[in-house]
Amino acid sequence: MILPNYDIFVLSAGAIMFGLVLLIKGGDWTIDAAVFIAERTGLSPLFIGATIISFGTSVPELFTSVNANLQGFPGIALGNVLGSNIANILLVLGATAIVFQIEGKAKDLVKDLAMMLLATAILTYGMFAGVFSTGLGLIMFAILACFVFYQYKSDSLDIEIEDADDECVIPSMGVALLILLGGLFALAIGSEMLVKGAVVTGTLIGVPEAIIGMTVVAFGTSLPELSTCIAAARKKSVGLILGNIIGSNTFNILSIVALTSIIKPLEVTPVLMGMQLWATVGVAVGFAIWMLVVGKITKPVGIAMVAAYAIFTVIQYIIPTGA
Numbered sequence: 001m002i003l004p005n006y007d008i009f010v011l012s013a014g015a016i017m018f019g020l021v022l023l024i025k026g027g028d029w030t031i032d033a034a035v036f037i038a039e040r041t042g043l044s045p046l047f048i049g050a051t052i053i054s055f056g057t058s059v060p061e062l063f064t065s066v067n068a069n070l071q072g073f074p075g076i077a078l079g080n081v082l083g084s085n086i087a088n089i090l091l092v093l094g095a096t097a098i099v100f101q102i103e104g105k106a107k108d109l110v111k112d113l114a115m116m117l118l119a120t121a122i123l124t125y126g127m128f129a130g131v132f133s134t135g136l137g138l139i140m141f142a143i144l145a146c147f148v149f150y151q152y153k154s155d156s157l158d159i160e161i162e163d164a165d166d167e168c169v170i171p172s173m174g175v176a177l178l179i180l181l182g183g184l185f186a187l188a189i190g191s192e193m194l195v196k197g198a199v200v201t202g203t204l205i206g207v208p209e210a211i212i213g214m215t216v217v218a219f220g221t222s223l224p225e226l227s228t229c230i231a232a233a234r235k236k237s238v239g240l241i242l243g244n245i246i247g248s249n250t251f252n253i254l255s256i257v258a259l260t261s262i263i264k265p266l267e268v269t270p271v272l273m274g275m276q277l278w279a280t281v282g283v284a285v286g287f288a289i290w291m292l293v294v295g296k297i298t299k300p301v302g303i304a305m306v307a308a309y310a311i312f313t314v315i316q317y318i319i320p321t322g323a
Helices: 004-041 045-072 074-099 106-129 135-154 173-205 209-234 237-262 274-292 299-318
Strands: none
Touching: 004 173, 004 209, 045 074, 045 173, 045 209, 045 237, 074 106, 074 209, 074 237, 074 274, 074 299, 106 135, 106 237, 106 274, 135 237, 173 209, 209 237, 209 299, 274 299
Protein backbone atom coordinates (compact mmCIF):
# COMPACT_ATOMS: atom_id res chain seq x y z
CA MET A 1 0.00 0.00 0.00
CA ILE A 2 1.44 3.33 -1.00
CA LEU A 3 1.96 5.98 1.62
CA PRO A 4 -0.85 8.38 0.57
CA ASN A 5 -3.40 5.58 0.83
CA TYR A 6 -1.97 4.58 4.19
CA ASP A 7 -2.32 8.14 5.46
CA ILE A 8 -5.92 8.29 4.26
CA PHE A 9 -6.64 4.91 5.88
CA VAL A 10 -5.29 6.13 9.23
CA LEU A 11 -7.37 9.30 9.04
CA SER A 12 -10.54 7.42 8.08
CA ALA A 13 -9.99 4.86 10.84
CA GLY A 14 -9.53 7.74 13.26
CA ALA A 15 -12.78 9.28 12.03
CA ILE A 16 -14.55 5.99 12.69
CA MET A 17 -13.19 5.77 16.24
CA PHE A 18 -14.01 9.42 17.00
CA GLY A 19 -17.49 8.97 15.55
CA LEU A 20 -18.08 5.88 17.68
CA VAL A 21 -17.00 7.75 20.83
CA LEU A 22 -19.44 10.57 20.08
CA LEU A 23 -22.23 8.09 19.31
CA ILE A 24 -21.66 6.19 22.56
CA LYS A 25 -21.51 9.34 24.69
CA GLY A 26 -24.46 10.87 22.88
CA GLY A 27 -26.43 7.67 23.38
CA ASP A 28 -25.54 7.63 27.08
CA TRP A 29 -26.70 11.21 27.57
CA THR A 30 -29.91 10.55 25.66
CA ILE A 31 -30.67 7.45 27.71
CA ASP A 32 -29.89 9.16 31.03
CA ALA A 33 -32.26 11.99 30.21
CA ALA A 34 -34.97 9.59 28.97
CA VAL A 35 -34.76 7.35 32.04
CA PHE A 36 -34.85 10.38 34.35
CA ILE A 37 -38.15 11.44 32.78
CA ALA A 38 -39.57 7.91 32.58
CA GLU A 39 -38.81 6.99 36.19
CA ARG A 40 -40.82 9.95 37.39
CA THR A 41 -43.88 8.81 35.47
CA GLY A 42 -44.06 5.50 37.37
CA LEU A 43 -43.66 3.29 34.30
CA SER A 44 -42.65 -0.36 34.69
CA PRO A 45 -39.08 -1.52 33.91
CA LEU A 46 -40.29 -3.70 31.01
CA PHE A 47 -42.13 -0.78 29.40
CA ILE A 48 -39.19 1.57 29.93
CA GLY A 49 -36.83 -1.02 28.44
CA ALA A 50 -39.10 -1.80 25.48
CA THR A 51 -39.79 1.84 24.57
CA ILE A 52 -37.82 4.68 26.19
CA ILE A 53 -34.44 2.95 26.49
CA SER A 54 -34.93 0.98 23.27
CA PHE A 55 -35.46 4.19 21.34
CA GLY A 56 -32.62 5.91 23.17
CA THR A 57 -30.14 3.13 22.39
CA SER A 58 -31.38 3.08 18.78
CA VAL A 59 -30.73 6.79 18.26
CA PRO A 60 -27.12 6.20 17.08
CA GLU A 61 -28.44 3.81 14.40
CA LEU A 62 -31.08 6.38 13.42
CA PHE A 63 -28.65 9.25 12.93
CA THR A 64 -26.15 7.02 11.15
CA SER A 65 -28.69 5.49 8.75
CA VAL A 66 -30.41 8.77 7.88
CA ASN A 67 -27.07 10.47 7.36
CA ALA A 68 -25.75 7.63 5.19
CA ASN A 69 -28.87 7.48 3.00
CA LEU A 70 -28.91 11.25 2.46
CA GLN A 71 -25.28 11.11 1.37
CA GLY A 72 -26.04 8.38 -1.17
CA PHE A 73 -24.83 5.33 0.78
CA PRO A 74 -27.99 3.24 1.31
CA GLY A 75 -25.88 0.12 1.86
CA ILE A 76 -24.52 1.55 5.10
CA ALA A 77 -27.99 2.71 6.16
CA LEU A 78 -29.64 -0.68 5.69
CA GLY A 79 -26.60 -2.78 6.58
CA ASN A 80 -26.38 -0.88 9.86
CA VAL A 81 -29.90 -1.97 10.81
CA LEU A 82 -29.47 -5.61 9.79
CA GLY A 83 -26.10 -5.86 11.50
CA SER A 84 -27.34 -4.12 14.66
CA ASN A 85 -30.27 -6.51 15.02
CA ILE A 86 -27.93 -9.49 14.76
CA ALA A 87 -25.42 -7.90 17.15
CA ASN A 88 -28.14 -7.01 19.68
CA ILE A 89 -29.15 -10.65 20.06
CA LEU A 90 -25.97 -12.64 19.51
CA LEU A 91 -23.41 -10.21 20.94
CA VAL A 92 -25.27 -8.04 23.44
CA LEU A 93 -27.54 -10.70 24.95
CA GLY A 94 -24.81 -13.32 24.65
CA ALA A 95 -22.25 -11.18 26.49
CA THR A 96 -24.84 -10.19 29.09
CA ALA A 97 -25.75 -13.85 29.69
CA ILE A 98 -22.09 -14.58 30.41
CA VAL A 99 -22.30 -12.08 33.28
CA PHE A 100 -25.83 -12.88 34.46
CA GLN A 101 -28.24 -15.60 33.37
CA ILE A 102 -31.18 -14.14 31.48
CA GLU A 103 -34.63 -15.55 32.14
CA GLY A 104 -38.05 -14.50 30.97
CA LYS A 105 -41.62 -15.75 31.11
CA ALA A 106 -43.34 -16.44 27.80
CA LYS A 107 -46.51 -14.62 28.88
CA ASP A 108 -44.51 -11.47 29.58
CA LEU A 109 -42.56 -11.57 26.32
CA VAL A 110 -45.02 -12.89 23.74
CA LYS A 111 -46.41 -9.47 22.68
CA ASP A 112 -43.01 -7.85 22.31
CA LEU A 113 -41.56 -10.86 20.50
CA ALA A 114 -44.56 -10.99 18.16
CA MET A 115 -44.05 -7.33 17.26
CA MET A 116 -40.33 -7.92 16.68
CA LEU A 117 -41.15 -10.79 14.31
CA LEU A 118 -43.77 -8.69 12.52
CA ALA A 119 -41.20 -5.94 12.05
CA THR A 120 -38.72 -8.51 10.72
CA ALA A 121 -41.34 -9.78 8.26
CA ILE A 122 -41.98 -6.22 7.03
CA LEU A 123 -38.22 -5.73 6.68
CA THR A 124 -38.00 -8.88 4.57
CA TYR A 125 -40.87 -7.68 2.36
CA GLY A 126 -39.17 -4.34 1.79
CA MET A 127 -35.87 -6.03 0.99
CA PHE A 128 -37.48 -8.18 -1.71
CA ALA A 129 -39.39 -5.16 -3.04
CA GLY A 130 -36.00 -3.56 -3.70
CA VAL A 131 -36.80 -0.23 -2.06
CA PHE A 132 -38.39 1.10 1.11
CA SER A 133 -40.66 3.80 -0.30
CA THR A 134 -41.97 6.82 1.56
CA GLY A 135 -45.41 5.19 1.72
CA LEU A 136 -44.05 1.98 3.21
CA GLY A 137 -42.03 4.02 5.70
CA LEU A 138 -45.16 5.86 6.84
CA ILE A 139 -47.02 2.58 7.30
CA MET A 140 -44.14 1.10 9.30
CA PHE A 141 -43.91 4.12 11.58
CA ALA A 142 -47.69 4.14 12.08
CA ILE A 143 -47.55 0.49 13.18
CA LEU A 144 -44.82 1.35 15.68
CA ALA A 145 -46.75 4.35 17.03
CA CYS A 146 -49.86 2.22 17.56
CA PHE A 147 -47.86 -0.47 19.33
CA VAL A 148 -46.13 2.00 21.65
CA PHE A 149 -49.50 3.59 22.49
CA TYR A 150 -50.93 0.12 23.20
CA GLN A 151 -47.94 -0.70 25.39
CA TYR A 152 -48.40 2.53 27.32
CA LYS A 153 -52.12 2.00 27.88
CA SER A 154 -51.68 -1.62 28.94
CA ASP A 155 -48.65 -0.99 31.14
CA SER A 156 -49.21 -1.31 34.88
CA LEU A 157 -48.69 2.20 36.13
CA ASP A 158 -48.95 1.20 39.76
CA ILE A 159 -45.74 -0.87 39.73
CA GLU A 160 -43.33 0.52 42.24
CA ILE A 161 -40.05 1.65 40.72
CA GLU A 162 -36.91 1.46 42.80
CA ASP A 163 -35.58 4.86 43.70
CA ALA A 164 -32.54 5.65 41.61
CA ASP A 165 -31.79 9.02 43.14
CA ASP A 166 -28.60 7.72 44.71
CA GLU A 167 -27.11 7.17 41.27
CA CYS A 168 -28.92 9.90 39.36
CA VAL A 169 -26.80 12.95 38.58
CA ILE A 170 -29.59 14.90 36.87
CA PRO A 171 -31.06 17.40 39.35
CA SER A 172 -34.05 18.69 37.39
CA MET A 173 -36.18 18.36 34.28
CA GLY A 174 -34.52 21.43 32.76
CA VAL A 175 -31.08 19.88 33.09
CA ALA A 176 -32.45 16.64 31.63
CA LEU A 177 -33.60 18.51 28.53
CA LEU A 178 -30.19 20.16 28.14
CA ILE A 179 -28.48 16.78 28.43
CA LEU A 180 -30.91 15.40 25.86
CA LEU A 181 -30.05 18.20 23.41
CA GLY A 182 -26.33 17.70 24.04
CA GLY A 183 -26.72 13.99 23.37
CA LEU A 184 -28.54 14.61 20.09
CA PHE A 185 -25.82 17.04 18.97
CA ALA A 186 -23.09 14.50 19.75
CA LEU A 187 -25.05 11.86 17.85
CA ALA A 188 -25.35 14.09 14.79
CA ILE A 189 -21.61 14.84 14.65
CA GLY A 190 -20.67 11.27 15.51
CA SER A 191 -22.83 9.79 12.77
CA GLU A 192 -21.27 12.14 10.20
CA MET A 193 -17.73 11.11 11.20
CA LEU A 194 -18.64 7.43 11.30
CA VAL A 195 -20.29 7.37 7.86
CA LYS A 196 -17.47 9.29 6.18
CA GLY A 197 -14.80 7.14 7.81
CA ALA A 198 -16.61 3.89 7.00
CA VAL A 199 -17.05 4.78 3.31
CA VAL A 200 -13.40 5.75 2.86
CA THR A 201 -12.12 2.72 4.78
CA GLY A 202 -14.32 0.32 2.81
CA THR A 203 -13.12 1.82 -0.48
CA LEU A 204 -9.45 1.52 0.48
CA ILE A 205 -9.66 -2.13 1.57
CA GLY A 206 -11.99 -3.15 -1.25
CA VAL A 207 -14.97 -4.12 0.90
CA PRO A 208 -18.53 -3.07 -0.11
CA GLU A 209 -19.94 -0.22 1.96
CA ALA A 210 -22.90 -2.43 2.96
CA ILE A 211 -20.53 -4.90 4.65
CA ILE A 212 -18.80 -2.09 6.52
CA GLY A 213 -22.26 -0.97 7.67
CA MET A 214 -23.19 -4.54 8.58
CA THR A 215 -20.09 -5.06 10.75
CA VAL A 216 -18.06 -2.04 11.91
CA VAL A 217 -20.88 0.50 11.93
CA ALA A 218 -23.43 -1.96 13.33
CA PHE A 219 -21.05 -3.05 16.10
CA GLY A 220 -20.34 0.55 17.07
CA THR A 221 -23.98 1.60 17.14
CA SER A 222 -24.85 -1.50 19.21
CA LEU A 223 -22.45 -0.53 22.00
CA PRO A 224 -25.11 1.55 23.82
CA GLU A 225 -27.32 -1.55 24.04
CA LEU A 226 -24.37 -3.58 25.32
CA SER A 227 -23.45 -1.09 28.05
CA THR A 228 -27.11 -0.70 29.06
CA CYS A 229 -27.69 -4.45 29.31
CA ILE A 230 -24.47 -5.09 31.24
CA ALA A 231 -25.46 -2.35 33.70
CA ALA A 232 -28.95 -3.85 34.01
CA ALA A 233 -27.42 -7.30 34.54
CA ARG A 234 -25.42 -6.02 37.50
CA LYS A 235 -28.70 -4.82 39.00
CA LYS A 236 -30.42 -8.10 38.01
CA SER A 237 -33.09 -6.20 36.09
CA VAL A 238 -34.07 -8.92 33.60
CA GLY A 239 -37.14 -7.04 32.38
CA LEU A 240 -34.98 -4.09 31.40
CA ILE A 241 -32.49 -6.33 29.55
CA LEU A 242 -35.03 -8.24 27.48
CA GLY A 243 -37.26 -5.22 26.95
CA ASN A 244 -34.28 -3.20 25.73
CA ILE A 245 -33.11 -5.75 23.15
CA ILE A 246 -36.51 -6.84 21.85
CA GLY A 247 -37.70 -3.25 21.71
CA SER A 248 -34.46 -2.04 20.14
CA ASN A 249 -34.70 -4.57 17.30
CA THR A 250 -38.30 -3.51 16.69
CA PHE A 251 -37.38 0.18 16.77
CA ASN A 252 -34.44 -0.40 14.44
CA ILE A 253 -36.84 -1.53 11.73
CA LEU A 254 -40.06 0.36 12.37
CA SER A 255 -38.44 3.66 13.29
CA ILE A 256 -34.96 3.77 11.75
CA VAL A 257 -35.73 2.15 8.40
CA ALA A 258 -39.12 3.87 8.38
CA LEU A 259 -37.87 7.39 9.15
CA THR A 260 -34.90 6.98 6.83
CA SER A 261 -37.20 6.01 3.94
CA ILE A 262 -39.69 8.76 4.77
CA ILE A 263 -36.94 11.36 4.46
CA LYS A 264 -35.60 9.72 1.29
CA PRO A 265 -36.63 6.37 -0.28
CA LEU A 266 -34.16 3.71 0.86
CA GLU A 267 -32.86 1.48 -1.93
CA VAL A 268 -31.82 -2.09 -1.12
CA THR A 269 -28.20 -2.95 -1.89
CA PRO A 270 -28.06 -6.40 -3.59
CA VAL A 271 -25.12 -7.50 -1.44
CA LEU A 272 -27.46 -7.62 1.57
CA MET A 273 -29.93 -10.00 -0.08
CA GLY A 274 -27.86 -13.11 0.60
CA MET A 275 -26.62 -14.46 3.89
CA GLN A 276 -26.99 -11.06 5.56
CA LEU A 277 -30.77 -10.93 5.23
CA TRP A 278 -31.37 -14.57 6.15
CA ALA A 279 -29.04 -14.34 9.14
CA THR A 280 -31.09 -11.39 10.39
CA VAL A 281 -34.35 -13.31 9.96
CA GLY A 282 -32.94 -16.56 11.36
CA VAL A 283 -31.48 -14.95 14.48
CA ALA A 284 -34.75 -13.12 15.22
CA VAL A 285 -36.93 -16.21 14.74
CA GLY A 286 -34.52 -18.49 16.60
CA PHE A 287 -34.29 -16.09 19.55
CA ALA A 288 -38.08 -15.74 19.77
CA ILE A 289 -38.63 -19.50 19.72
CA TRP A 290 -35.86 -20.06 22.28
CA MET A 291 -37.27 -17.54 24.74
CA LEU A 292 -40.85 -18.81 24.36
CA VAL A 293 -39.89 -22.49 24.69
CA VAL A 294 -36.76 -22.54 26.88
CA GLY A 295 -37.17 -19.16 28.55
CA LYS A 296 -33.58 -18.58 29.60
CA ILE A 297 -30.11 -17.88 28.25
CA THR A 298 -27.40 -19.51 30.36
CA LYS A 299 -23.69 -18.75 30.42
CA PRO A 300 -22.74 -21.59 27.99
CA VAL A 301 -25.45 -20.46 25.58
CA GLY A 302 -24.20 -16.88 25.88
CA ILE A 303 -20.66 -17.99 25.02
CA ALA A 304 -21.98 -19.86 21.98
CA MET A 305 -23.93 -16.77 20.87
CA VAL A 306 -20.89 -14.49 21.09
CA ALA A 307 -18.81 -17.06 19.20
CA ALA A 308 -21.48 -17.27 16.49
CA TYR A 309 -21.43 -13.49 16.12
CA ALA A 310 -17.63 -13.47 15.78
CA ILE A 311 -17.77 -16.20 13.10
CA PHE A 312 -20.54 -14.38 11.23
CA THR A 313 -18.52 -11.15 11.23
CA VAL A 314 -15.40 -12.86 9.89
CA ILE A 315 -17.43 -14.51 7.13
CA GLN A 316 -18.56 -11.07 5.95
CA TYR A 317 -15.00 -10.29 4.90
CA ILE A 318 -14.22 -13.75 3.54
CA ILE A 319 -17.37 -13.76 1.40
CA PRO A 320 -18.25 -10.04 1.17
CA THR A 321 -20.80 -10.61 -1.60
CA GLY A 322 -22.93 -12.73 0.72
CA ALA A 323 -22.83 -15.57 -1.79
